[in-house]
Amino acid sequence: MQLPASYVLKLADGRNEPIKDLDGASxxxxxxxxxxxxxxxxxxxxxxxxxxxxHKKHIHRNAEEIMYILSGRGVAGVNDxxxxxxxxxxxxxxxxxxxxxxxxxxxxxxxxxxxxxxSLEKAAYEMIHEDxxx
Numbered sequence: 001m002q003l004p005a006s007y008v009l010k011l012a013d014g015r016n017e018p019i020k021d022l023d024g025a026s027x028x029x030x031x032x033x034x035x036x037x038x039x040x041x042x043x044x045x046x047x048x049x050x051x052x053x054x055h056k057k058h059i060h061r062n063a064e065e066i067m068y069i070l071s072g073r074g075v076a077g078v079n080d081x082x083x084x085x086x087x088x089x090x091x092x093x094x095x096x097x098x099x100x101x102x103x104x105x106x107x108x109x110x111x112x113x114x115x116x117x118x119s120l121e122k123a124a125y126e127m128i129h130e131d132x133x134x
Contacts, residue, residue, distance in 0.1 A: 006036075009035075011028060014030040014035070014044065014045065015028065015034070015035060017044070021055070022055045022056070024052030024103075026046065027046045029120075031044075032118055033119050038118050041115065041117070042114065043113070043115075045112050045113075046067075046113060047108055047109070047110045048072075048074060048101070048109045048110075049108055050103060050105060050107055051103065053103040054100075055100055055101045056128075057099070057127070057128040058127050058128055059096055059124075060115065060126075061095070061096055062124040063116045063117040063122070063123035064115070065114065065116075065123075066114045067091040067112070067113045068091075069086060069110075070087060070111055070112065071107075072087065072109030073103070074103045074105070075103070075104060076100075077100045078091065078097055079098055095116075
């Protein structure tokens with residue numbers, strides 16, 4: 001049984017949503033309250049270009065987040081843990097946890113992500129401003 005076309009989305013159907021505080025990466029929102037009238041989730045795709053992409057430390061006060069690496073490698077951090085992730089890895093970010101992501105490698109890194117709120121605004125994105133004085 002084939003789903004109606006309105007339930008099947010292609011990457012080209014998504015909305016380009018630039019990432020605040022990040023250069024060298026793309027974010028495409030495929031499912032949220034604006035695109036399909038979703039009530040509880042935001043789902044999308046990101047591509048981090050080689051050696052240029054760093055998403056600084058931030059939190060989502062009102063949402064959990066999951067990222068699944070499709071290809072390439074990246075460096076993911078959650079709270080006090082940082083590790084290299086690669087194709088097939090899943091990153092889980094609890095609600096309110098400090099997290100970040102970068103691609104210092106020679107190939108692009110692509111992943112899909114899911115927030116447990118129906119918009120990025122409702123997820124309550126907030127940058128973490130670290131004291132740089134030692």
